[in-house]
Each structure stands twice: as C-alpha cells, then as structure tokens.
Amino acid sequence: MKLLNSFLVLSFSFLLLTIYSCNDANTNENANTSNPPTGESITDTPATELPIKTEPIMALDEMVRSRLDNAKDIDANLASAYTHEKKRYVDQSEPGNYFQVDFDTYTDADGNLAKFYIMGGEEGYLGETSYYFNKGELILEDTQESYMDELEMHQRVFFKDGEILKVEQKSNHGKEQAVDLKTAEFGTSKDYVEDAAKFAESHKNEYQRYMEYLKKAEVVKD
Secondary structure, rough: OOOHHHHHHHHHHHHHHHHHHHHHHHHHHHHHHHHOOOOOOOOOOOOOOEEEEOOOOOOOOHHHHHHHHHHHHHOHHHHOOEEEEEEEEEEEEOOOEEEEEEEEOOOOOOOOOEEEEEEEOOOOOEEEEEEEEEEEEEEEEEEEEEOEEEEEEEEEEEEEEEEEEEEEEOOOOOOOOOOOOOOOOOOOOOHHHHHHHHHHHHHHHHHHHHHHHHHHHHEEOO
C-alpha cells in the first residue's frame, strides 16, 4: 500500500512539473512576440513616405525660347519703352594709338540696362554685337558679321546666371558653296564644341571688357 501511495505522489509531481514547463515556454514565446528586439519592425508593412515637393525645372529649349522672346520684345519697343543714348569710349593713353568704341544703350524706366549695341568694321567688313538683359542680368549675346552687305556669320550665345546655356551659329566661313544665312537654320558652333571652356572664357572676358568701356564712356551729343 505504501508503495502504491509513493508511486501516485511521484506521478502527480511529474505531471505538475510538465504543466509548469509548458506554461513557462508559452510565456516566453508571448514575450518574444510582443516585445521585438530593438531595430526590428513589429510589422512587415512598409511605412508610407510623404512625397517630396520639387520646383519645376525649365527645359533648355524653353529657357532659350524665353530669352529670344525677351530680346524680340526689347527690339520691338526700343523707341517707346526705353531711353536711348549714344556713348563713346576713347583711349589715347598710348601715343599714336587711338582706340574708340561707340555704344547705343537702351535703359528701362528703372534705369536698368536692357540692351547695348556696338559695331565696327573696315574695307567692306562689318561686325555687330547686341547684348540683351533682363532686370540687369545678361541673357543673350547676338553677333552678326557681314561682308559687302552679305551676312557671313550669325551667332547667338544664351546665358543664365553668367554661365553659357547654349551656343547657336550659322556661317559661310570656310565654305566653298555659300548659303543664304538669313533663311538657314542655326547649328552648333564649331569653336564651342571643340573647346567649350576656352570659348566661354573668351566671351566672358570680351563682355567684361565692353562693360568696363561702357562705364567710362561719355554721352555723345547730336
């Protein structure tokens, strides 16, 4: 009888131990599920990112077109909307070396330079360059070269923030068969394609030189 009682007690103790072990395992599993390690996401569903607002970027063709439209508008209203002055810069600092540059300047009602035009030439050759501005910022340099009243080269250099955007050119220089440049389409500038940095530096220096001359130029009275 004592042996039977001992066996029952031992069996009951083993049953309690098994139940306790199972409950402890379930508790640990629930704890791991409810408290994920640091850095791990509770859910596999990705967080929704807010869209980033960006300013629209104006395409190159659109910027070129806007500068041409601006220049055309200036030319169409030179007489009515702008103040015109003829100015002349003369340098006689070196004996026997007479240097002169004539400008036609056009300013708006606020005194901002809208355009200045320069020309020069000799023996049938004529070079003309117009610089156009928008609120004081250079936007276009337009140069035409002619010989005996025939257009030989037409080049347009477009600017933004002082840097070249694009260069367009049509030319009969070096061609055996000349074409009518007034109706011809613009192409690329050979000088710009071959060395863009050198081209940009040359035009930047030329523009700055003209601006210095313009600052020193005096109004020519009729």
